[in-house]
Amino acid sequence: MRPPTIRDVAERAGVSKSLVSLVLRGSDQVRPEKREAVLRAAQELGYRPNAAARSLSEQRTRTVGVLLNDLRNPWFVDLLDGLNSLLHAHGLHMLLADARLNSRTGQDPADPLLDLRVDGLVVVGTLPDPAALGVVAERMPVVLAGAREPVPPGVDQVAGDxxxxxxxxxxxxxxxxxxxxxxxxxxxxxxxxxxxxxxxxxxxxxxxxxxxxxxxxxxxxxxxxxxxxxxxxxxxxxxxxxxxxxxxxxxxxxxxxxxxxxxxxxxxxxxxxxxxxxxxxxxxxxxxxAGHEVGRRAARFLLDRFERPGGEGRLHLAAPALEIRGTTGRPS
Amino acid sequence: MRPPTIRDVAERAGVSKSLVSLVLRGSDQVRPEKREAVLRAAQELGYRPNAAARSLSEQRTRTVGVLLNDLRNPWFVDLLDGLNSLLHAHGLHMLLADARLNSRTGQDPADPLLDLRVDGLVVVGTLPDPAALGVVAERMPVVLAGAREPVPPGVDQVAGDxxxxxxxxxxxxxxxxxxxxxxxxxxxxxxxxxxxxxxxxxxxxxxxxxxxxxxxxxxxxxxxxxxxxxxxxxxxxxxxxxxxxxxxxxxxxxxxxxxxxxxxxxxxxxxxxxxxxxxxxxxxxxxxxAGHEVGRRAARFLLDRFERPGGEGRLHLAAPALEIRGTTGRPS
DNA sequence: GCCCCTCTTTGGACCGTTCCAGAACCTGTC
DNA sequence: GACAGGTTCTGGAACGGTCCAAAGAGGGGC
Structure with missing residues (x-):
């Protein structure tokens, strides 16, 4: 049993596949009873849209790749959290890849992300190969988050100050x-x-x-x-x-x-x-x-570049905060 | 400038797109000079296969989804490492998703993975919703790694003993x-x-x-x-x-x-x-x-199920090892 | 009753691959 | 020189969506 397609839904609801597509994308040009029928049919069949087909047709994936340099460093989790909150609000997904893991297997960790044609790339932490990043940046928005490095032109950068x-x-x-x-x-x-x-x-x-x-x-x-x-x-x-x-x-x-x-x-x-x-x-x-803010700002930069591609690379520094705990005190 | 497709490569090499496809998939039914021409053209154009198109046509993604329950717990990194080593050796990619991050946004963390039609799913750590997992397991191989929980039928399980x-x-x-x-x-x-x-x-x-x-x-x-x-x-x-x-x-x-x-x-x-x-x-x-071994074994289970789908869920317990350091000694 | 306009709905082209059936090209044999 | 048989290559049909031009339905005005 293969998963149901839009055509199966159409047949069950007694409409054309185009109408199903319209309904599922939330068009308001559809008569309520047809909309109901389509949604019911989709529900009954357990229909899930096929992301590959959609992105092939739409020429975009609604997905941004996140390249981590090492999962063992936990400091980036807040960053991801901030990143995700903004991206999700704009209907975008995050796909994680870990450079450390994949470097052991000898391939470029960004390859799977590029083959998937992610809409943008966030590099978290020190970047593996600045030159390679420049090539990527010609094709899609790229943001470097959480590190301070010289970057190729057209790459935005966000980090703590x-x-x-x-x-x-x-x-x-x-x-x-x-x-x-x-x-x-x-x-x-x-x-x-x-x-x-x-x-x-x-x-x-x-x-x-x-x-x-x-x-x-x-x-x-x-x-x-x-x-x-x-x-x-x-x-x-x-x-x-x-x-x-x-x-x-x-x-x-x-x-x-x-x-x-x-x-x-x-x-x-x-x-x-x-x-x-x-x-x-x-x-x-x-x-x-301020990892959370760094992540949010990275998402902001990415979203800006989706709307207006090109332009100079920008730099944002998030304000850090001192956490005074038990290991500092007056000298004796 | 859109990225080059297989047709662009074909045109440049003076062959048909089918031949390009053959070459790129490593067929030996191709005359060496044509193969050369194709590879050169691909190289010159900077061709990268489009994963969406490929998986749409092949009806498989060569990708397994990994659902983490919380990136903040670092114990799973070794597990991922073991998982990745075996998967990579079989030409499979890993896609990470974090349940904790996405739960905040109110959606099922597995949704993006399912929409992408991953070929299999590894759930790392405590699973969010056992019932939902059962539904997924009917469609694709599922392995629960690093946790001991009652699982739906047909789901394999690997954990430390x-x-x-x-x-x-x-x-x-x-x-x-x-x-x-x-x-x-x-x-x-x-x-x-x-x-x-x-x-x-x-x-x-x-x-x-x-x-x-x-x-x-x-x-x-x-x-x-x-x-x-x-x-x-x-x-x-x-x-x-x-x-x-x-x-x-x-x-x-x-x-x-x-x-x-x-x-x-x-x-x-x-x-x-x-x-x-x-x-x-x-x-x-x-x-x-023994996180590394748990990961490898999880990959093994997944690969087995790709070859022979169906069958009972299996359980493997990896042997843990005592690490004696400085906090234990003879009582005084 | 006919025409026009708006609101809904539909068929078909297209996205970039794979795969298959069959075409074209060799080579050797009689 | 025709034919068989193998090797190498190609066109076209999938795959499952989106999108667009155009068809159909319905309503109002004359």
Missing amino acids: DEQGARLVTEHLIGLGHRRIAHLAGYGAVGELRRRSFEATMRAHGLADRAVVETGDMTEEGGYRATVRLLSRPDRPTAVFAVNDITCVGALSAAEELGLRVPHDVSVAGYDNTSISRLRHLWLTTVDN | DEQGARLVTEHLIGLGHRRIAHLAGYGAVGELRRRSFEATMRAHGLADRAVVETGDMTEEGGYRATVRLLSRPDRPTAVFAVNDITCVGALSAAEELGLRVPHDVSVAGYDNTSISRLRHLWLTTVDN
Whole structure:
């Protein structure tokens, strides 16, 4: 038994397939009794429109592809939520693909999405291959969300304002009375921005010579090792601002292992407001990236480009918020 | 400029569209020079097959839908990885949908997948509506992965062996010398199985009267509160086995807050081997669910049903492994 | 009763593939 | 040089929708 088609519905309702199509697309040019008959027939047969046939005919899929760089990073879930809320309100679906999963199998993770002829593409996180993205962007609207990278022309970009976020943390620490403050830096555009903003903020408060920067690899282990080095110095800092939460957890371990109490002996702060930071056992002071708003804005950009294709790539930075929890306090 | 079609390629190569189709599907009934010409033309035009047209014609999509119940739970990533590795080897794609995201918008999360006419469906985690699943299962192969629930007939099921996992933990604790052992139970089929197995194992070692069970809600907060109650009893247990890692983190906080050292004064163990349990700051003893194997087996079941549709629903339980880390030790 | 106009309804072309029946082209044999 | 048999290639009919031009129905005015 093959699933029923529009023709089966038409036959059962005693009308033409065109009329069924009209009814199902909500036309008001149909007499009520026919509409009823069609809807009843569709209901009885359990009719579901065939998306492939529809998109073939309509030359659009009403679907946007979302390319995630790694499902293991949970920070993008809020982003997807924001994205989905706006897209859904406009009758669009989201299709997820994970780059990490597919890279193992050696194919371009975007291929299935492109073959499906999605109407637009949202790349979440660091993008795999900027050049490839440029080619794609010629054919469909593309938005890069949640990362700060140089993008090909015509690609919109939405991300949290890392400079502002890093400033919030640094000023929070300075406000608490800290002077010797260390930053556990990361790599990539995001790492760069947070580090620069940390340095600029320290400078603005006349603390340029008290700032220390250790570069890590954005992992717990890296945060741990860098912090051990930092806290073993004779002039050890009284506060550590880590480039992300996971690095911050490493810093926390290191402090504890060295017999320092947090936040009494040393304050630590992270970035991203991940679920880990909310564990009461860690309870990290951190920065919330406004993921939901980033997602909504990405959807907005996409919808704009559906209406008016072409034009310059735009950039929107969402305002982050400081989440003060248990790992920062006055220096002793 | 619309994307090139098979006809554009045919024209450029000076052959018929049928021949292009043959070449692209890898037929060996084609003269080498024509094959070359076709492949060159396709390359030059940047031709990509249109998945909608193909699936309409082939009456299959070469795609399986994966319905996740909540992207925030990271335990399924290994599962997806296993699933993808086998599916990809058979030329099948994976399409992800998140139930939690879409439930907010009030639609059935499986709808887009069904409209796309995926060839099969993998439901990961607790299923939303068992009855609806039965209807779907009449039309396509369905596998429930990573959860233990009563399923409609004809639905296969793959999950970690919760009874064995709970037994591993319990015997580990008993082997260390613990006698008064508490279990922080959860709800649902999984919670039930782990609790029962804990009780059965205690009984088998003649410790039925030393077993304590507290029921929680599988959250950190629940684990925290239950553990505070447990450890405030006069005959407090020397070990706590939590139904999952997140509950276990709550237990850890409680122990610490009550001034008890882990594992010196009290041992705690979790379940699921989540990334949280691997944080060196927590370093939980836990149980690995063999997510990768669950995923592979789910793919296997699906592939079997593609070849021979129909038949009874099968059940496979993957063998879990104990991960001994820092939160369990001999009682003092 | 006829014509015109508006409101409904319909047949058929089309979207980009696959697949099948049969055409065209070889090659070898008698 | 005709014919058989195999290999290689092609036209056209699906697949299940949308959309458009045009047909049909119904009502009002003369």
